[in-house]
Amino acid sequence: MPVIRIPNPLRSYVNGQAEVVVQGATVGEAMEDLMRQFPAFRPHLYKQDGSLRAFVNLFLDGRNVRDLEGLETALGPDDTFNLVPSIAGG
Secondary structure, three states: OOEEEOOHHHHHHHOOOOEEEOOOOEHHHHHHHHHHHOHHHHHHHEOOOOOEOOOEEEEEOOEEHHHOOHHHOEOOOOOEEEEEEOOOOO
């Protein structure tokens, strides 16, 4: 099954896990499974209209899925992708 890597600042939403095994044939399906497993995580990643927040980046094989097919990007059963939030400082 696909795996989502979770960065350290967001691990508190997934019980401290660095990686979460998910189900889904696409990135969007895998993200929905992640939200099913950890519903308190949803407001941190998704807007109220159900779209992914602009600062949330998902990388598969080093490429942002926005540059591929977005949430419709296909996943293989052994794929691992990274959830990477944009962080600004100042």
